[in-house]
Amino acid sequence: MDLSSRISSFQASPIRRLVPYANEAKRKGIHVYYLNIGQPDIKTPPQVLEAIRGYNHEIIAYGQSEGDEELRQALPEYYRQYNVEVKPENIMVTTGGSEAIQFTLMTLCDPLDEVIVPEPYYTNVGSFAKGAGVVLKSVTSRFEEGFSLPDISEFEKKINDKTRAIMICSPNNPTGYIYSKQELQQLLDLVKKRDLFLIVDEVYREFCYDGHEFISALTFTEYSDRVIVVDSFSKRYSMCGARIGSLVTKNQDVIDGAIKLAQARLCPPDIEQTAALAALQTPLSYIKEVQGEYQKRRDFLVKELHTIAGVDCSMPKGAFYLIAKLPVADAEDFCLFLLKDFSYQNQTLMLAPANGFYVDESLGKDEVRIAYVLNEEDLRNAMLCLRVALEEYKTRE
Numbered sequence: 265m266d267l268s269s270r271i272s273s274f275q276a277s278p279i280r281r282l283v284p285y286a287n288e289a290k291r292k293g294i295h296v297y298y299l300n301i302g303q304p305d306i307k308t309p310p311q312v313l314e315a316i317r318g319y320n321h322e323i324i325a326y327g328q329s330e331g332d333e334e335l336r337q338a339l340p341e342y343y344r345q346y347n348v349e350v351k352p353e354n355i356m357v358t359t360g361g362s363e364a365i366q367f368t369l370m371t372l373c374d375p376l377d378e379v380i381v382p383e384p385y386y387t388n389v390g391s392f393a394k395g396a397g398v399v400l401k402s403v404t405s406r407f408e409e410g411f412s413l414p415d416i417s418e419f420e421k422k423i424n425d426k427t428r429a430i431m432i433c434s435p436n437n438p439t440g441y442i443y444s445k446q447e448l449q450q451l452l453d454l455v456k457k458r459d460l461f462l463i464v465d466e467v468y469r470e471f472c473y474d475g476h477e478f479i480s481a482l483t484f485t486e487y488s489d490r491v492i493v494v495d496s497f498s499k500r501y502s503m504c505g506a507r508i509g510s511l512v513t514k515n516q517d518v519i520d521g522a523i524k525l526a527q528a529r530l531c532p533p534d535i536e537q538t539a540a541l542a543a544l545q546t547p548l549s550y551i552k553e554v555q556g557e558y559q560k561r562r563d564f565l566v567k568e569l570h571t572i573a574g575v576d577c578s579m580p581k582g583a584f585y586l587i588a589k590l591p592v593a594d595a596e597d598f599c600l601f602l603l604k605d606f607s608y609q610n611q612t613l614m615l616a617p618a619n620g621f622y623v624d625e626s627l628g629k630d631e632v633r634i635a636y637v638l639n640e641e642d643l644r645n646a647m648l649c650l651r652v653a654l655e656e657y658k659t660r661e
């Protein structure tokens with residue numbers, strides 16, 4: 265029997281679709297370094313785990329659709345650290361930042377409406393957009409320019425009467441770019457001029473390096489009725505499996521619209537919201553330490569990549585990903601080779617082909633996204649494998 269044409273049009277996630285091959289390599293006894301996915305090896309803060317162990321309700325009951333009251337009351341203080349003034353009613357707790365993206369697209373857009381994204385972009389947005397019948401239009405940010413914001417006129421050219429929003433991610437997955445105050449201002453001026461929304465995925469706000477400043481789009485108060493922020497506890501407190509995120513906006517109509525979706529899915533996970541509340545007590549020292557660790561890994565990875573013949577990458581300012589250009593014509597084929605046909609000292613690595621992070625299917629074919637979520641020793645081994653694999657692959661081509 266046929267499935268929907270909608271589901272047939274989805275791409276399998278470029279981050280996860282090679283997993284069966286990695287599983288097969290593991291079955292053969294090969295150690296796989298997973299640099300394809302943003303699953304940090306950083307320990308979750310202990311008080312988060314204690315909160316889960318201490319959950320002592322007699323019933324794990326449904327909670328409020330908009331999220332646990334105590335958590336929503338506590339979040340404004342967290343945002344205040346970033347000069348964002350919001351009230352609990354501006355915050356909806358979601359099942360991960362993923363659900364906040366879905367809710368936002370479903371709330372703002374009708375089928376065939378358009379959202380403009382700079383590419384490469386967070387690839388799962390593509391699936392959420394397809395699910396909502398939303399068409400993504402892209403403006404290409406350039407490897408050579410460190411993936412900074414393309415000229416604002418490029419965005420303007422893409423706007424038509426179907427356009428509802430521009431969506432960005434800062435610090436960026438997959439490029440590591442952090443949009444500057446001036447770039448945000450340009451985008452905000454444009455969305456105001458053309459009466460659009462600006463959706464900003466800020467889930468990596470804690471991960472900024474070299475003193476690069478993170479500026480939340482919500483600090484531009486003059487525009488705050490058209491700004492929607494997607495947020496998540498996943499990366500900040502290394503609690504990806506807890507599935508807690510939030511949608512934050514001062515536009516009450518958006519919250520009132522999204523609540524209908526929230527009610528339909530009943531509530532976000534309850535035990536995990538208890539954990540999220542505890543996570544907000546995490547000392548700044550934890551965040552600083554984690555930041556320092558990622559910066560070290562980034563420096564190491566960038567240095568290593570630049571010593572491999574034909575490989576190039578730009579220096580990411582934040583998040584924990586980078587896009588690397590490889591001396592291969594088809595990075596997807598090379599990623600497959602790494603898992604199916606290669607091992608060095610019984611080890612290999614898994615990377616995400618970057619082509620799937622572009623809306624324009626002709627782009628990113630020689631690029632991979634690398635997540636520097638492993639410790640330096642593992643990164644060193646993974647880079648050694650990459651170096652040897654590229655040599656071996658060349659002789660096959």
Ligand SMILES: Cc1ncc(COP(=O)(O)O)c(C=O)c1O
Pocket residue numbers: 302359360361362363386433437465467495496497498504507508509
């Ligand atoms: C940019 C970005 N946004 C949102 C998410 C979704 O995060 P979660 O659903 O785990 O909160 C991710 C996960 O990797 C991400 O990288």
